[in-house]
Every structure is written in structure tokens, then in C-alpha cells.
Amino acid sequence: MSVQFSTPLMDAKNFPPAVVKAQPALSFTDSSLWHKTAQLDDVTTFSRARYALVAAALCLKRVGQNNTVLIPAYHCPALVEPFIYAGYDIKFYSQLPDLSTNIADFSRLLTPEVSHVVAVRYFGFSQNTDALMLAASAGGKIVIEDNAHSLTHFWRTCIHKPSAVSACVSSIPKTLGTLDGGVLYLPGQKINMPTAVSVATELRALMSGSMPVKASAKLSTELRYFRPDMQKTDCLRISRWLLLHSNYAAISRQRRANYQYLAQLLQQSNAGQPLYPTLAEYDDPYVLPFVLNDIKWFARLREKGIQVLRWEEIAESGCGVSADLKNLLVQLPCHQGLNQVQLNKIAAVLI
Numbered sequence: 001m002s003v004q005f006s007t008p009l010m011d012a013k014n015f016p017p018a019v020v021k022a023q024p025a026l027s028f029t030d031s032s033l034w035h036k037t038a039q040l041d042d043v044t045t046f047s048r049a050r051y052a053l054v055a056a057a058l059c060l061k062r063v064g065q066n067n068t069v070l071i072p073a074y075h076c077p078a079l080v081e082p083f084i085y086a087g088y089d090i091k092f093y094s095q096l097p098d099l100s101t102n103i104a105d106f107s108r109l110l111t112p113e114v115s116h117v118v119a120v121r122y123f124g125f126s127q128n129t130d131a132l133m134l135a136a137s138a139g140g141k142i143v144i145e146d147n148a149h150s151l152t153h154f155w156r157t158c159i160h161k162p163s164a165v166s167a168c169v170s171s172i173p174k175t176l177g178t179l180d181g182g183v184l185y186l187p188g189q190k191i192n193m194p195t196a197v198s199v200a201t202e203l204r205a206l207m208s209g210s211m212p213v214k215a216s217a218k219l220s221t222e223l224r225y226f227r228p229d230m231q232k233t234d235c236l237r238i239s240r241w242l243l244l245h246s247n248y249a250a251i252s253r254q255r256r257a258n259y260q261y262l263a264q265l266l267q268q269s270n271a272g273q274p275l276y277p278t279l280a281e282y283d284d285p286y287v288l289p290f291v292l293n294d295i296k297w298f299a300r301l302r303e304k305g306i307q308v309l310r311w312e313e314i315a316e317s318g319c320g321v322s323a324d325l326k327n328l329l330v331q332l333p334c335h336q337g338l339n340q341v342q343l344n345k346i347a348a349v350l351i
């Protein structure tokens, strides 16, 4: 099946610059030499999670056989394009309104034709991802766990090594505010180590606050967010250092506190409701997913300089929930760099 993404609903250029950012700024506050990530076996870094995904897709591809991957219908293109590039046939499975999956319906899709399954822990919440991965693995499928939204969940998988999971990825900037970085856990497979950029390039990136785009880096006509020539590029040394030396417990504590504070304020909102009003023990929020009653609130937030994200480019799959959430689910910032004044500012728009 060829994948058709919907066109973006709005352009960030039409709104004022963000004053409350979606991701934290680069900071060393929650890191130190004394913090050391214990588990490094089978872990490789890349420039973004999408390149970690493509490395997993290529390594785990079955030679001489059909490769069909089941991907959740609610997604961003950066999750789907690596599999298009890697030459997989792609099918989608539906989500329920709380982004969990009906396991009985999902299991019916595990036909012999399907070889791989991608499972996403959306926004640092687990939904019923563990049950889904167990069902897929019991059905003989190769499971790739997408923890792009939480390095804490990523490290948990590296440490516990669940037998149902063949690969796991995460996106470093989403947790740590770095300029780049993706990470892959791929046990038992040999992987070519990506190459670091030159020190001069790294310094230029840090001084300008953005990653340089190589002159040769062309997007293909089919892929909007995937640059084939970035596959072999490692993340910046500073992103790797922060990956290995951050105090994830402190970051998670602050994110949870911000989430709870904002969710409490939003209880009185007439604009919609938090998808998850409360946090469970292992939830590690990346953002506060908020379901609007009316699409107009998205523009109101952006007009006030609040950098809410929304997945607007979703592949046609027949899943009504993702078609609705494409318009109505906004990702409200709650990262560790925000203070109560900024959280109040977000809530004030929606109350």
C-alpha cells in the first residue's frame, strides 16, 4: 500500500515566535559527571530517532521474504518514513480514543503476511503497549518499541530486556533539550557505528543553536522528514554526553510536577480536557495531551506564543480516532524547564 499523508492544517510561520517552547532549552542543570547510565550494551546513537528507526528496520528486515510492518494509525511522518525508505509494505492498526489499542482487533491483523509491529508509548504514557507487544511477539512478529517521547522508558527497556522486544528507540531532544540525538537499543545485532561530525561543525551548531543542513542533504520527493544521507551520522558529542550523564529521576520528577499542576488548572477548562487527567506510577510525561472541543483553540494558543504541537500529517488508514485527533489533540508543554508562570500562561488561554 502506498502511504498518503494528509496535508498540514496550519503553518507555524503564520504565528508569532514561541515564548513558551515545546521542548526544554539545552541545559546542564540536571546532569553531572557523577550520573552515569548503567546499561550501554547494544545501544547506538544517531542524529535523530528516525535514523535509529531506519537502522532497526534495515537490520531486522527478513532477507528474501516479504516484510510488512503494522504501524499505529495515529503517528507523525517521522515514525512512518523510515519504514517507507527501508522498503517495507505498511499497514496501520487503529487506536481507541485514549490511544490504547483493542487487543482482540489488533490480534486479528497479525496475519502471516505481517512480519513486524511498531508499538508507541505516546507522550511518555504506556497505554496498553506492553499487552500489545506481548500479543505481537506471541504471534511471531518482530517488535520495535518506539519510546521517542521518554528516555526513562527507553532505559527501562534496555535494563529489563523484555524478550518480546527486538529493538527500541528514543529521541534525545524531547527529554533533554539537545540540538539532536536519537538512540537505538538493538540486542544481538551488529550495527555499523555512525560517524561523529567534525568538532568545528559541532561548535558551529552549538553557537548558532541549530544543526547545519548539509548542502548535499536533499529530501526525496516521497519523503518529507527523512534525509537518506543522515543515516550514518552520529549525534553531537554534547548530546551523547547528556544522554549518558543526566539525572533522569530529577527530570521526570519535575515533568510530573508540572503535568499535575497544569492538569489541575485545566480541570476548569471549557476548551477541552486532558487525555490523561492523572499520572500513574511509571508515567513520564513528555507533554500534556489535551483534546480540544473546537479546533479554534489551537490558533489561540499559537497566537499567544505557546508552542503547542499537533500531529497534522497522518496517513490515510480508515481509523476515525486518528482522523479526529489530527485536528483536536494538542500537545501542551510541561517539560522540566517551565515554571508556574509559564504553566499559568498556557492554562489562561484554555480556561
Ligand SMILES: Cc1ncc(COP(=O)(O)O)c(C=O)c1O
Pocket: 048, 049, 050, 051, 076, 078, 079, 120, 146, 148, 149, 170, 171, 172, 181, 182
Ligand atoms: C512517536 C515518534 N517516533 C519517532 C519520532 C522521530 O523522532 P526524531 O524527531 O528524533 O527523529 C517522533 C518525533 O518526531 C515521534 O513522535
